[in-house]
């Protein structure tokens with residue numbers, strides 16, 4: 200993607216280039232030096248001190264003539280309120296607080312642009328409906344509001360219908376083509392868990408129970424900053440610590456809901472536990488880990504391995520299954536064997 204980086208500080212240019220290149224093409228422009236030069240296509244990223252009159256006037260000049268540049272990101276350090284207001288007054292389409300957030304924002308824009316080209320229009324209705332339900336669950340929680348059990352159950356039923364009607368292969372392909380980030384992950388985990396439950400001939404009620412646990416397993420991520428959740432590449436130790444809080448956050452969010460069963464709460468809190476005691480948050484060992492959690496954990500890890508991210512190709516299902524099989528002592532052997540046909544089918 201072409202990125203026009205407009206700034207009032209020349210020393211910010213090498214940093215932005217180091218962060219975005221070679222994935223994106225960066226054209227840098229110093230404020231005050233762009234008169235008469237119309238910027239066209241791509242995305243505009245503005246990083247300037249909008250508390251000062253001169254840069255504001257210079258940004259206005261840049262913004263006057265933008266051919267085909269519909270996305271305008273403004274970097275506002277520390278979320279200074281007055282600068283955010285100024286950025287939107289100038290025509291920002293999004294404000295990020297740290298340069299690193301530009302990476303995830305650009306990935307979102309790329310996905311949205313792909314969608315606009317017609318992909319979304321042809322998204323199967325089961326995927327579109329499920330994604331809408333997951334998105335409303337997460338945004339409700341993100342806004343600090345309570346979700347209802349029926350919202351989560353409806354989202355689960357849509358996945359069950361999708362997998363039953365078109366099979367897991369179509370589900371995985373469609374979800375990875377149309378969605379990204381946490382929604383994609385939750386849609387994948389739920390589809391895989393449902394297919395797993397169907398393949399081992401679970402009764403309907405158990406398919407729904409495992410599906411619901413999968414739907415809700417990562418709800419705690421709704422309270423983790425997107426800059427960490429969608430960060431490309433490796434997380435540092437403090438980011439890992441923050442993301443590692445999501446099982447407990449999810450558990451605490453759902454615990455007050457009387458209609459959520461203890462098994463679902465168990466799944467939300469313990470899907471990162473391993474049989475050998477090396478998981479988190481409670482370091483449980485095999486006797487303390489329920490069957491539902493064991494199934495959920497296998498589905499979760501498999502989904503995480505095969506997911507599509509804009510900055511890396513997705514792993515093949517064969518390789519993902521091999522990785523699961525090499526997680527000595529952490530996952531249940533007989534269940535992994537049963538999972539083989541789900542992992543490798545098609």
Ligand SMILES: [Fe+2]
Nearest residue numbers: 416417445470
């Ligand atoms: Fe998780």
Ligand SMILES: [Fe+2]
Nearest residue numbers: 388416417499
């Ligand atoms: Fe997960």
